[in-house]
Each structure stands twice: as structure tokens, then as C-alpha cells.
Amino acid sequence: MHVLVIGAGGFVGRHLVGRLVAEGVRVTAAGRDPARLAQAVCGVSTIRCDLTQDVADDWLLRLCGVDAVVNCAGLIRDGGRYATVHDKGARALFDACLAGGVGRVVQVSALGADAGAVTRYHLSKRTADDHLAGLDPAGARMDWVVLRPSFVIGRGGQSSALFGALAALPLTPRLGQGRWRVQPIHVDDLVAGILRLLHRDRPIAARIDVVGPEPMTTDALTASMRRWLGLAPVLGVRLPRWLLAAVTRLGIGPVTHESLTMLEADNTGEAEPLIAATGLVPATLDVALARTPATDADRLAARLMPLAPVLRWLLALVWLAGGIVPLAFTPAGTNFALLARAGLNGTAAITALVAGAVLDLAIGLALLARLRRAALAGIGVMLGYTAVIAATMPALWADPFGALVKNAAILGLALAVHVLETDRG
Template sequence: MLTHKGPTMHVLVIGAGGFVGRHLVGRLVANGVSVTAAGRDPVRLAQALCGVSTIRCDLARDSADDWLPRLRGMDAVVNCAGLIRDGGRYAMVHDQGARSLFDACYACGVSRVVQVSALGADAGATTRYHLSKRAADDYLANLDPSGSRMDWVVLRPSLIIGRGGQSSALFGALAALPLTLRLGRGRWRVQPIHVDDLIAGILRLLFREAPIAARIDVVGPEPMTTDALTASVRHWLGLAPVPVVRLPRWMLAAATRLGIGPVTRESLTMLEAGNIGDVDPLIAATGLVPARLGVALARTPATDADRLAARLMPLTPMLRWLLAVVWLAGGIVPLVLTPAATNRALLAQVGLTGTPAIAALVAGAVLDIAIGLALLARVSRAAMAGIVVMLGYTAILATTMPALWADPFGALVKNVAILGLALAVHALENDHG
């Protein structure tokens, strides 16, 4: 049974900067709960979350001894940490890191632990994502099988829909296209739950007085196809129906291998296998009846910002690639394709001849290529570096060769469009970095 160690419940939320973590922290604070938010960047957490204290943690590195001082005075712990892409870290974060956390919770006498896992992290798990989640779930369950000393509950949600979620971003992007893209045959079955209902369920479990030791699938009230899910999101966005174009499975698989878009190999496998469960155990444990997706979406009507985000989402990586191509071309073309005589004539107009001209040409080309490669590698502030360099180039050319402003091919005027593209990429980089 959950027992408070003070006048107010104190909850530690791991992965508080993530999609579920942010929503959970907000609702806990609104319910008068004292919250400590844990993540890899506590300064950024403090900026993003209101009314909570923050601490640094890193599930990939922290041992049980690291967790012990952080858990003093905590009534409950909710582990929302999870990786979208592996990068070789699923086992470290989902499994090994979670085990260290659970060991420390048990040693410190934390009353209740809520582990946010994933639907499919069961005996039939096949992906690295699900296997790593299941290993941690099993470990927590075996620490105290009856929950006699430490209550525990493993929540296994299906697709979670709501603002800021990867699933919403994916299906919002599909829904907002001029032609709706169908994933595979469009018949893959999912049972999405809105993030508000997931959070409501977690709160009820935290406030529940009766002891609990259980694994619970967290799903909506009814299964639906991926086609139906896309149609529901499009309706929520306030967009009229449009023809559907099939996106073959092989094309989806190629996109996951290239790392394009929010779909990963694991999520594609999950969709193909079906992502449905039984809602009754959730209702029995919490008394909460999740809303049908259409009703849940209608509780927070879509805004112009939602429609804009859905339409821009597929373009976001493309903008970066286009800007990278501009910079790479700016470096490769003068070095490889432009005749040497043409280069010498252009540099002479800005007062450079001989060795200084060659040095300037090579240095400028190398700088352009470096910026292009940095953009492709998603180096922080690469777009801003490009803006500074481009403004420098523009100032030099505008001063020494003002006639270029009237060039019929827009030699300098085009820089205005490139500036807009670079500012957009920088804004998107700053938003997600």
C-alpha cells in the first residue's frame, strides 16, 4: 500500500522531458503533488517544466548507488524514460539502467514504482526495443512478486496520441498531405490511447490506496486500422477527405533503414504485428474508461498551429538536405567544374590575384563543403554558421561587384531566398536540439 512520508505526496519522474513525462509532470503539479523531474539536462527541464525541482540522471550510466541519494523522501517513482531509436542504447537505457533504478527504489523503501513500458513487451517480443523493455519489466516484477514491500505496476501502452507525440506526428503528417498516404495495405490494427487518458490512469494508480503488483496493457476502447487512424486525425485537423495513395511496405522499410521520418524498424514491426490489447484490466485497476479516439481528440480541438506542424513535418528533413546541397555545390563547383580562367577573372574583380586568389578560392570552397557536411551531420548551429558566412560573402560581393544585384540570373538576389531557407532550418534545429 502506498504510504506518504510527508504531508504531500512526493513523486520522482524519470524521463520527465519526454512526451509522456511532460504531460505527467504537468498533471501532477496541477493535483498538488510535489514533483522532482529527472533527466539528462536538468537546466533545460527547469525551463520546460513549471513548479518542479529538477535533477540530473542518465540511465545509460547511473548505478543503484547513484540513485540512492536521489530517492530519499520519495513516495513513488514513475519511469517514463524511453528511446525512439536504438543507436545501441536500448539495452543500456531500457534494461540495465532501469534495473539499477529499481534496485535503488527497493533498497530505499519507495512505496510504489510505475514502469511505463510498451504494448508488445511480452512473451512474444521480437524487436530489440520490446525485448529490452520486457527484460526490465520482468526484473521489476521479480524484485517483489507480491508487492508486499514495494508496490509496482508495469503499464504497456499502445500508440499514444496527443500533441508532442511521435505517433501523432507521424499520422498527422500522413493525414495532412494533399493525398493521404496509406501505410502498407492500411489494415494494420492498432488500439491508440490518448495521452490524457494514459496520464489519468497513472494518477489513479499513484493515488490508489490498495496495494498493486500487476502488468497492465494500456489501450483505447476499440481496435482500428491504420487507415481509420489516419482518417480520424485528418478529421480532427479539420481537413476534407482526399484520395488515398498506397505507400508500399518495401518503401517504408527503406525509409527506416535510411533513418528518414519518425518510423523506425521496431515501430514498423510493431505495426505489422498488430498493436492491440484488452482494455478491461486497465478499467479494473483504475476505474478509468478510456475515450474513443475521435472523442479524445475532440476534447482539444486542432488549431492553425496543429495544421501547420502537420504540413511541415514531412518537409523538415528535406529543408536541411536542400540547404546542405546548396553549400556543397558552392564548394564543389568552383573546385571541380568551373574553368580556372573564370575563377581567376571573378576573383580579380574583388582585388585578388595570384597565390592569394588561389588560397581564397580553396579556403572558401572548403568552408562551404564543411558547412554542407555539418548540416547533413546535424551539427548544432550549422545553419547559423552558414548564415554568417553567406552574409559575409554577400557583403564582399555587394561592395566590390554591385552590378551583381542586377544580374539576370540573380547571383546575389538568390541569397535572400537562401537566407530564408537557412533561418527556417536554424529555427527547426533550435526547436529540436
């Protein structure tokens, strides 16, 4: 069997590719950056695709010799591309699958992408699901199945990262009233279900909700994650809905307006259709988590996640202050006296003062805009400043306020921000 996995670099896609390879299945992984994808899913062929641009004809050559296609592509933050990636791009893929003679298509959709869909995320997924089902309603020429998972938990997933971070805080946050309901399924069970559907010897044409065996509140989910991390229970603190909404509007947290709306909805379903179609009985969340015990690295990641944006803001504040303070608050005489110690006077001093301030502001704004390598650029500039000052004003090393020594702490902060942004990809 030759399986083409779209969105292979994503959370579900990576786990699926790994499991398929372990089962001896021939896999081709598709994504926008094949070179980077090859690093994420080692040992399989990779090809380039772009659901925002590709049409059916683009897919036909890629589908030669492919027996089954699994579409795992999905966005959670970039609402502006939902209509192209989830809907238009997926429809072009499905059209090509039917025309190219692909035997089976598995579409990984989302719980809530049904007649009651209200968010742009769910509506875009539902439109693609409807198109796939409408191509061959009875699956006479091409088997198809739409899987609609609830919260998918597992290492590398955004839901796990979010609730792991909440669980690791000194006080456990209660989202809203704490009674929003979800029915999480572990990624291992989702992948096992997909694998069974790919190997199924009977035709299938169905939409299946993919949920765990039991609904639970967001409070219970957070508590399960805290137990998995091996942390003792702590007091809770309520985060009212209006506060969560304000955070999503400001874009300063991992939760978006779309994901908050989906979280508020009743994310539950029936597990029986999945069991009937695959014979797989999903594990409860605590049992599924226990299969892969938490490590020190898991606890560290959970504790660092809430700090990542804070570290970036703090570093940006340092650079913005470096640009604003000399121009707006420090007396001109003080600035020029300091620059004179570095051998700069007159026009040269003014040029250096303005250029340095503008450069500091640019780095600060780049950090706030989350531009890649902004922290790395700041490190280079700071080392340059330090070298010049150390050479021209070595006495500052002994300054009681640590004018130069404090740069070591800023260096550490900048390195941390750079590493965190690199891990985010």
C-alpha cells in the same frame, strides 16, 4: 505525496508532471539536463540522472523522502542505447527503490513487451519489467505496476506527429496494405490512469496493457487525424512495405526499422484490466481528440513535418554545389577573373578559391550529418560572402540572374532549417 518522475522531459513525462502539479502533488523531475528540463516542466524541482551510467547507489540519495517513482524514460530511435536506458539503467533504479523504501513504482513500458517480444526495443523493456516484477512478486514490500501502452496520441507525441503529417499530405498515404492494427490511447487518459494508480489505497503488483476502447487500422487512424485537423478527405496512395523498409534503412524519415516492425505487429489488447485497476474508461480516439480541438498551429506543424528534411537537403545541396562547381566544373579563367574583380590575384586568389570551396563543402556535409547550428554557421558565412561581394562588385546587385538577390531566399531557407532543428532539440 512526493513523486519522482524519470524521463520527465519526454512526451508522457511532461504531461504527467503538469497533471501532478495541477493536482497539488509534490514532484521532482529527473533527466540528463536539469537546466533544460526546468524549462520544459516549469515550477518543479529538477535533478540530474543518466540511466546509461547510474547504478543503484547513485539513486539512493535521490530517493530520500520519495513516496512513489514513475519511470517514463524511453528511446525510440537510438537502438544502441536500448540495453542501457530501458534495461540496465531501469534495473538499477528499481533495485534502489526497493532498498530505499519507495512505496510504489510505476514503470511505463510498451505494448508488445511480453513473451512474444522480438524487437530490441520490446526485449529491453521486457527485461526491465521482469526484473521489477521479480524483486517483489506479490508487492509485499513495494507496490509496483507495469503499464504497457499501445500508440499514445496527443500533442507533443511522435505518433501524433507522424500520423498528423501523413494526414495533412495532399494525398493520404496508406501504410502497407493499410490494415495494420493499433489501439491508440490519448495521453490524457494514460496520465489519468497513472495518477489514479499513484493515489490507489490498495496494494498492487500487476502488468496492465494500456489501450483505447477499440482497435483501428492505420488507415482509420490517419483518417481520424485528418478529421481532427479539419481537412477534407482526399484520395489515398499506397506505400508498399518494401518502400517503407527502404526509407527506414536510409534513415531519412521519422520511422525506424524498430518502429516499423512494431507497427506491423498487432498492437491491440484488452482495455478491461486498466478499467478494473483504475476505474478509468479511456475515450475513443475521435472523442479524445475532440477534447482539444486542432488549431492553425497544429495544421502548420503537420504540414511542415514532412518538409523539414527536404528543406535541410535542399540547403545542403546549395552549399555542396558552392564547393564542387568552382573546383570541378567552372573554368579556371572564369574563377580567377571573378576573383580579380574582388582584388585577389595569384596565390591569394587560389587560396581564396580553395578555402571558400572547402568551407562550403564543410557546411553542406554538416547539414547532411544533422549537426546542430550547421544552418546558423552557413548564415554567418553567407552574410560574410555577401558583404565582401557587395563591397567589391556592387554591380552584381543588378545582375539579371540575381547573383546576390537570391541570397535573400537562401537566407530564408537557412533560417527555416535552423528554427526547425532548434524545435527538434
